[in-house]
Amino acid sequence: MSDLLTTARDGDVVVLTLRRPDRRNALNLELCQALHAAAADAVQSGARVIVVTGEGTAFCAGADLDGVYGDAFISALYEMLHGLTLVPVPVIAAVNGPAIGAGTQLAIACDLRVVDERARFAVPTARNGMAVDAWTIRTLAQLAGTGRARRVMLAADTIGHDEALSCGLADRAGTLDDAIAWAQEIARLAPLTLAHNKLVLNGSTQDDERIAQSFADVWASEDVKEAATARAEKREPIFRGH
Structure with a gap:
């Protein structure tokens, strides 16, 4: 397993923690590959629920802009994101801070989202001249509503903690411990x-x-x-x- 990601098991629940706090858990090639492999390994080992979170004060600050401009990274990013939607167990994002760009993508690739007070979501591609795939934009619209998705994608706006809860982008308020407790309940289903x-x-x-x-x-x-x-x-x- 990569040093950039830790795996911890709590009964039938596996917690995957992004560990690049110095980069606010920004995704690079190695971390995308590690997260994809770890989710598959968790299912293979019999996990019934997976929780994804970030170390420190950020969930995931997006793609690491020092290494984002390569086909290998783009391929690994989307393989990981779509992989989370395909694993046959619920995946909960414990959003412990900002989820920006690829961080929002990671959160919405999970099935459920638990957000603490510092959580906020944004996909500021219009500020950096980049683009996300159609799945990202459509999924954001399905979860947050078309109006909010338009605001995020066309005005580079941000959805905060309270608004995320009120619009359905987030499912529950809480900490990582709250997300794990919910995961334990779901694991009994x-x-x-x-x-x-x-x-x-x-x-x-x-x-x-x-x-x-x-x-x-x-x-x-x-x-x-x-x-x-x-x-x-x-x-x-x-x-x-x-």
Whole structure:
């Protein structure tokens, strides 16, 4: 694992922490590759929820402008971002400070966002002559609303903590500890159902066959039987993910 990223396990929850506090956790090639690999490794090791956060006072200040102008970085960035949308477990961003540019992209690539008081979001490509892909702009519009997305993308505006919560860009107020506590609650839910729901939420018509199969898999699973048994026995179900 890269020195730029730490992995910590807390039961069924894996916490991935960006560790470039001297650069406000700006993304470079190595960090993008490390985050992509770490998320895949977490799923492979049986994690049921992943939490992504930043060390220090920033979540992620964007792309490292000292090394951003290369095809290799752009490829690694989008492979990592889209990879987070594809892993079959919920991913929570614990936004512990500013999430700027690629930091906002990282936050919206996660499924849920918990924001502390210092959190703010911006994609200031119009200030630096860069561009983000269509997925970024459309996802921002879906989460924050078209009007706010237009303001961010066309006026280089910023969405603060309170506004992010009020418009739906952020899901909960809280610290990293709060995000981990929420992750622990989610980790007790049915994994196959969560994977199916995420596939539907993030997928397109091209995924219809996979969605139909995951729907069938959920209904054929042992977890469905376990839920019925737990109801009869008046206890909480223990889901195994099969």
